[in-house]
Amino acid sequence: MTTAPLSTSWQSWYRFSRNPAAVIGAAIVILCVLAAIFAPLITPFPEHAGSFVDFRNRHQPPSLTHLFGTDNVGRDNFTRVIFGLRVSLALAFVVLIIAVPLGTIMGLLAGYFGGWTEIVIMRLTDIALAIPPLVMALAVASVAEPSLFNAMIAIAALWWTWHTRLIFSITRQIRSQEYIEAAETLGASKAHILFREILPNCVSAIAVKTSLDAGFVILIGASLSFLGLGIQPPTADLGTMVADGAEYLPDFWWESMLPAAAILFVALGFNLLGDGLRDMFDVEDVK
Amino acid sequence: MTAALEIVSLIKTFAVKSAFGRQTGTVRAVDDVSFKVAPGEVYGLAGESGSGKSTIARMVMGLTAPDAGDIRIDGRSILGQADRAQVQMVWQNPGASLNPRRTVGQSIRVPLVAHGKPLGRVAELLDMVQLPRGFADRYPHELSGGQKQRVAIARALAVEPRLLVLDEPTSALDVSVQAKVIALLEELGATLGLTYLFISHDLSLMRNFAQRVGILYRGRVVETGPTAQVFETPQHDYTRLLLASVPVISAEEEAMRPKIPLINGELPTAEDLMALRDKERNQA
Amino acid sequence: MTLLSVEDLSVSFSTYGRTTEVLHGVSLSIPEGAQMALVGESGSGKSVTMKAIMGLLPIPPARITGGRILFEGRDLLTMPERDRLALRGTAMSMVFQDPMSSLNPVWTVGDQLRTILKYADRRLGRARDRRARQARVLEVLAQVRMREPERVAASFPIMLSGGMRQRVLIAMALLSEPRLLIADEPGTALDVTTQAQILKLLKDLVTDRKLALLMITHNLGVVRETSAYTYVMHHGRIVEQGETAALFARPQQQYTRDLIAAVPRLTGAPR
Numbered sequence: 001m002t003t004a005p006l007s008t009s010w011q012s013w014y015r016f017s018r019n020p021a022a023v024i025g026a027a028i029v030i031l032c033v034l035a036a037i038f039a040p041l042i043t044p045f046p047e048h049a050g051s052f053v054d055f056r057n058r059h060q061p062p063s064l065t066h067l068f069g070t071d072n073v074g075r076d077n078f079t080r081v082i083f084g085l086r087v088s089l090a091l092a093f094v095v096l097i098i099a100v101p102l103g104t105i106m107g108l109l110a111g112y113f114g115g116w117t118e119i120v121i122m123r124l125t126d127i128a129l130a131i132p133p134l135v136m137a138l139a140v141a142s143v144a145e146p147s148l149f150n151a152m153i154a155i156a157a158l159w160w161t162w163h164t165r166l167i168f169s170i171t172r173q174i175r176s177q178e179y180i181e182a183a184e185t186l187g188a189s190k191a192h193i194l195f196r197e198i199l200p201n202c203v204s205a206i207a208v209k210t211s212l213d214a215g216f217v218i219l220i221g222a223s224l225s226f227l228g229l230g231i232q233p234p235t236a237d238l239g240t241m242v243a244d245g246a247e248y249l250p251d252f253w254w255e256s257m258l259p260a261a262a263i264l265f266v267a268l269g270f271n272l273l274g275d276g277l278r279d280m281f282d283v284e285d286v287k
Numbered sequence: 288m289t290a291a292l293e294i295v296s297l298i299k300t301f302a303v304k305s306a307f308g309r310q311t312g313t314v315r316a317v318d319d320v321s322f323k324v325a326p327g328e329v330y331g332l333a334g335e336s337g338s339g340k341s342t343i344a345r346m347v348m349g350l351t352a353p354d355a356g357d358i359r360i361d362g363r364s365i366l367g368q369a370d371r372a373q374v375q376m377v378w379q380n381p382g383a384s385l386n387p388r389r390t391v392g393q394s395i396r397v398p399l400v401a402h403g404k405p406l407g408r409v410a411e412l413l414d415m416v417q418l419p420r421g422f423a424d425r426y427p428h429e430l431s432g433g434q435k436q437r438v439a440i441a442r443a444l445a446v447e448p449r450l451l452v453l454d455e456p457t458s459a460l461d462v463s464v465q466a467k468v469i470a471l472l473e474e475l476g477a478t479l480g481l482t483y484l485f486i487s488h489d490l491s492l493m494r495n496f497a498q499r500v501g502i503l504y505r506g507r508v509v510e511t512g513p514t515a516q517v518f519e520t521p522q523h524d525y526t527r528l529l530l531a532s533v534p535v536i537s538a539e540e541e542a543m544r545p546k547i548p549l550i551n552g553e554l555p556t557a558e559d560l561m562a563l564r565d566k567e568r569n570q571a
Numbered sequence: 572m573t574l575l576s577v578e579d580l581s582v583s584f585s586t587y588g589r590t591t592e593v594l595h596g597v598s599l600s601i602p603e604g605a606q607m608a609l610v611g612e613s614g615s616g617k618s619v620t621m622k623a624i625m626g627l628l629p630i631p632p633a634r635i636t637g638g639r640i641l642f643e644g645r646d647l648l649t650m651p652e653r654d655r656l657a658l659r660g661t662a663m664s665m666v667f668q669d670p671m672s673s674l675n676p677v678w679t680v681g682d683q684l685r686t687i688l689k690y691a692d693r694r695l696g697r698a699r700d701r702r703a704r705q706a707r708v709l710e711v712l713a714q715v716r717m718r719e720p721e722r723v724a725a726s727f728p729i730m731l732s733g734g735m736r737q738r739v740l741i742a743m744a745l746l747s748e749p750r751l752l753i754a755d756e757p758g759t760a761l762d763v764t765t766q767a768q769i770l771k772l773l774k775d776l777v778t779d780r781k782l783a784l785l786m787i788t789h790n791l792g793v794v795r796e797t798s799a800y801t802y803v804m805h806h807g808r809i810v811e812q813g814e815t816a817a818l819f820a821r822p823q824q825q826y827t828r829d830l831i832a833a834v835p836r837l838t839g840a841p842r
Contacts, residue, residue, distance in 0.1 A: 014587050178383035185348050186442065187371050187401030196397075200388035335762035336733075432613075461612040461789065466833040488763055491792075491835040515839060532767035533837055534792025536819055540837040553716060553768050553775075556734070 015280050022276020028269025036086040048075035049083040051234040059252045069254040072244065077254060080236035081262045087237050088266065091152055091221040092214045098156040100210055103163025104202070108194045110164065111171025121164065128161040133220055141229040148231040151224045155217060166209055170202050204281040211274035215267035222263050238263050289362040290323040291482040292330075292347070292450055297321070297356035299342055299506075316342045317353070318506035324499075326449075329476065329483040331497030331514065333490060333529070335557070338503035340486045344454045347484065348376050360450065372402060375443040379455035381435035385427040391438050392423030398445040412441040416471060433464035437471065444475070450482045458489065469496055490533045491540075494518055502526045504557065521545060524564050525557060573641075574751055574783045575601040575624065575663070580638035582619055585631060593619050594807045596638070601751065604781040606774070608794040608815070611804035612830075620804070621753060621787050625665055626655055642751075657694045660687070663751040664744040666773075669760055670736030674728040680739050681724030684708040684746060691747045711742045716772060734765035741773065751783045759790075770797055791834050795819060803827050 016022050040046045044065070054074030062069045068077035110121035133155050140154040174180060175198070183197050224230035225239030233240060238259045245256030299317040302310045317339040324330040332340040345351045347358055349369020357364050360373050375398075378384035385394050395409045410420045416437040427435055436456060443451055453472070457465035469492070476483060485497050493500055494514055501511040502525065510523040521527045527545040532554065535541055547554060555563070582594040594616050601607055611617040622628045624640055626647065640647040642663060647655055667673040675683060685704045692699050699707070705724075712720035715738040728736055737758060744752055754773060758766035774797050777784040786797050794801055794815060801818050803811045803826070811824040822828045 011587050178378050178380065179386040181350065182376075182378065182384045182439075182442075183386070183397055185350065185369075185371055185376055186398035187446070188397050189401065192397065192400070196393075197386050197389070200386070203388075335764060462791070463612065463830060463833040466835075469835075489835075490763070491837045494837055494839045495835045518837065518839070528764055530837070532764045534767070534770070534790060534796050535837050536791045536795050536831065536834055537836065537838075543838055553771050554764070556768065557764050 012280050016276055019276050019279055021272045022279065025269050025272025025274070025276050028265065029273050032085055032266045032269060033089060035082050036089045039082045039086050043076075043079040043082050045076040045079045046083075048079045049236045059248070059255075061252075062254055062258075068258045069252070071241070071255050072248065072252075077241075077258060080241060081238065081259055083236040084238035084241060084259060085262060085266060087148065087231060087235065088218045088221055088263070091148065092217045094152050095156045095159055095217050096210055096213060099159035099213075100163055100206065103160035104167050104199070104206065106160065107164040107167025108171050108198060108202075111168045112175055112190075112194055112198065118168075122168065125161040125164045125168075128158050129165070131158055133158050134223060137220075137224050137229055138227075146229045146232065148225075148235075148237075151221065151230045155220060159213070159217070162213070163206070163209065166205060167202055170205055171198055174198050174201050204277075208274050208278040208281065211270055211277055215270035215274070218263065218270070219267055289326075290359070291326040291328070291361060292324040292484060293357075293359040293362070294320055294322050294343065294347075295357040295359065297343065297346065297358065298354045299339070299346065299351065300354055315506045317346070319356075320503075320506070320508055321356075322501050322508060322511060324450075324482055324484060326482055327476070327480055328499065329485050329497045331485045331487065331493045331500040332503055333487060333493050333500055334503030335488055335529075337505060339506040340503050341454060343503075344376065344452045344484065344486055347374060347450075347452055349374075372446050373448050374450045374452065375446060375448040376452040376454060377436070377439050377443050377456045380459045381432060381439045382427065382459070384439055385435060387427055389426075390423065391425050391427070391430070394427075394438065395423070395442045395445060398442060402446045404445065408445060412445055415444065415475065416441045431464070432460045433468055436460060436468055440468075440471070440475070444479070447479075448481075450484065452484045452486070454486045455488070456485075457492070458487070465492070472496075490518070490529060491535070502529065504561070519543065524560055528555070528557060528560050572603050572643075573600050574603045574605075574643060575785070576639075576641040577620070577624065578639045578641065580620070580623060580640065581636045582623055582628065583634050583636050585634070592636075592807065593633075594623070597804075597807070597809055598638075599802050599809065599812070601783050601785055603750070604783055605800065606777060606784045606786070606798045607800045607802070608786040608788060608798035609802045609804060610788055610791060610794050612789055614806075615804040616807040617787050617789075617804050618755070619807075621665075621755060621785075624785075625663070625753065626659055660744075660749075661691050661695055661747040662749055663753065664747065664749040666741050666744045666752065666754040666757050668755045668757065670728070670733060670740055671760070673740055674736060676728055679725055679727055680731070681705070681708055684711070684724070684739075684743060687743055688746045695747070707746065708742075711745050712739075714745060714776065715739075715742045717742075732765075733761050734768060737761060737765075737769050738772065741769075741776070745776070749782065751785065752777060753785045753787065755787050756789070757786075758793075759788075773797065791819075791831065803830070 035042060052075050057070050057074035058072055060066055060070040066076050066078065068081055071077055071080070106121050110118040136158055137151050137154040140150050144150050180193060180197060183193050221230060222239035225237045226243045230239060231237040241259035242256050245259065248255055297317050297320045298315065300313050300315050303312045303314050305311045320339070320343060322330070332343065334340045342351065346353050349365070349371070358366060360370055392409050395412055396406055399406055399408055409423055413420050413422060418434060418437050430438065457468050460468060475481060487493055497514050499512065500514045500517055501508045502517065502523065504525045510517055510521065510526045517526060518530065521530055528547055531545050531547045535544065550559060577597060577599045580594055580597045581592065583590050583592045597616070597620055609617050609620065619628070623635065635648060642658060685708055688704050688707060708724060709720045712723055717723045717735065717738060723731065723735065731739070757773060758769040761769065770793060773784070776782070786793065788794060798815050801812065801815045802809050805826050811818065811822065811827045818827065819831060822831055
């Protein structure tokens with residue numbers, strides 16, 4: 001696989017725009033991110049996102065006032081879904097902002113220096129990859145209290161290893177390229193070679209993987225809160241909403257199904273975006 | 288006068304691995320090679336694949352360490368301490384020796400930063416290789432092969448080296464572009480007082496660019512001398528075979544080529560020729 | 572009789588919404604048994620011309636916008652796909668450039684040659700049993716001057732030298748007794764002594780069998796050694812053509828003159 005240089009921006013984005021799935025994915029992600037940022041402004045009942053009760057209004061089906069209906073204590077579902085998205089995206093952001101740079105640096109070091117550096121880092125990676133993130137979160141929750149913060153730490157602590165593996169293999173490939181040899185003979189420092197010569201060649205792979213990861217992390221976060229290990233009520237969270245609403249299936253289906261659909265929607269968006277980015281970067285040499 | 292570059296009894300052996308990675312033997316890539324290059328001279332190393340010419344280039348650059356022998360720049364040994372300020376290299380494929388994710392300017396700045404030279408030299412260097420200064424902001428894939436190679440030359444000259452190792456610098460270029468790049472190298476050599484170690488398999492090019500030449504076969508220098516002399520009156524059978532194999536475009540060139548007797552209707556391979564030679568010598 | 576005739580061929584490529592004309596009205600003709608060369612630098616259009624003749628152009632993004640390609644009088648561009656496939660690899664076949672990437676590393680040479688022969692026979696409607704195919708494969712390997720055809724046939728490509736692999740590619744092209752051989756920069760990836768052997772082999776094969784040869788190359792020396800008639804291409808057009816010796820001695824067009832002048836001389840003479 002040869003990846004297109006990021007500099008041919010107009011050509012790459014042209015390719016991207018010709019791919020309907022990619023465009024849809026990008027649109028979904030942008031929509032969700034904007035909705036999450038401007039949640040208090042665009043939701044009809046922002047106060048319902050926290051603790052609020054209105055027992056007269058409970059279990060209302062979707063209507064014009066309550067687009068997604070109301071839940072078992074009378075809160076507007078639509079508002080809570082949007083605020084829940086906020087939590088999910090924040091979780092993804094925090095996890096990835098820790099995992100991606102850490103994993104990338106580890107991968108660069110292991111790939112370039114080889115020897116003991118490689119052995120230590122990659123064996124550590126192997127160990128971490130053998131632990132399922134959910135199990136890790138369970139372990140953390142049993143030791144510390146269940147909270148969003150702890151869930152994030154648990155996931156991030158394992159997630160960086162995926163990126164290490166990816167960057168390691170790319171670095172290994174690039175290390176034998178002539179331009180790296182040229183940089184070495186020209187007297188460039190190791191830091192320069194790692195971060196200015198090798199890293200730019202990894203950016204496209206990182207972009208694709210991070211995009212796909214976001215979808216995964218959101219799903220894991222939702223699973224954790226579904227199990228009660230993540231964020232605690234009354235904060236709105238998609239996973240908790242699915243769990244709480246599950247009791248009332250199938251009569252009050254909107255309380256569980258619509259938050260689940262929202263999870264699906266945002267994860268799908270990131271997946272399509274990631275695939276679209278990958279297709280955009282994958283080029284065959286046209287002679 | 289001290290030689291700009293002196294190679295003394297250089298030996299480099301590589302392990303031969305089977306398909307599964309087990310070592311099955313060794314091969315002498317460079318087998319007791321010695322030669323001297325005078326300052327300002329263009330010395331050519333001619334040979335085919337497996338001759339050891341690229342290995343010698345890499346040892347001069349300090350990318351590989353020799354097993355035995357010495358390499359001296361201006362009389363000073365550079366073993367174990369490659370002199371990257373005095374010796375630089377231009378590789379064969381500019382598409383591979385320039386980082387595709389870095390602009391021309393960024394690539395040229397690498398040696399300037401590494402050796403503490405002023406960054407303003409980028410513009411000066413581009414002028415030297417006859418490229419417009421605006422190219423500093425372009426990426427390699429936006430340039431033609433010849434332009435990329437000029438960038439590689441500019442980058443190599445950034446640290447003001449005395450010796451340039453040119454490893455097949457024009458083999459990946461069209462012949463019309465090749466002529467211009469060689470002309471540029473000649474001009475720069477004269478203006479900057481550079482010494483060149485020119486590695487190539489293209490004998491016609493060697494004839495026109497190198498003043499002295501060493502013919503390499505399987506790690507040994509089988510013949511050496513002034514280019515014109517070696518080409519017009521080749522002594523060694525391998526040199527004769529090489530000259531006979533070059534496709535030429537004029538009757539005069541064809542007339543100067545040695546005639547090699549055919550074996551089974553075709554030109555002998557180098558191995559066959561050398562085996563034949565050894566057999567004849569043993570019989571004599 | 573004219574074996575292949577390309578008449579006024581034009582091809583365009585569309586990428587990123589832009590269309591570029593890569594061939595502008597290219598015409599050439601190859602008589603039976605003739606040894607001809609198509610020479611040009613990179614980007615001249617010689618590879619596109621070759622692919623168009625062999626039917627290997629990726630359509631889209633390429634598009635043939637005009638002209639005809641006549642093989643033994645029949646237009647390849649308008650004939651039914653089945654007939655065109657029946658010609659490819661049989662009546663007209665190609666010697667590929669890079670032995671490393673043209674041979675499948677996980678199959679033996681014999682397997683690959685036998686399979687190619689099997690499919691060629693099928694396209695021609697000819698029946699041949701396994702033993703006859705094996706015999707033909709060994710016959711062809713001997714024709715390309717392999718000293719031990721059985722051993723080569725039983726080898727994997729990685730076990731053979733570069734020169735031997737190139738001979739295998741030539742053997743591949745000869746399997747079905749073609750009338751036209753198109754050689755795409757044969758030996759460029761090889762050492763000069765090996766290349767000289769390969770070129771001599773090609774020349775001998777073509778002369779002995781009275782095959783027509785179209786040599787595609789950028790190397791003027793190769794042209795002079797292998798071809799009696801040369802077409803010079805530049806920017807998608809044939810800028811000059813003529814008998815090789817005359818063309819080299821008295822080039823008419825400026826581009827041809829410049830091209831010849833740029834080639835370094837073994838004699839070291841000033842150009």
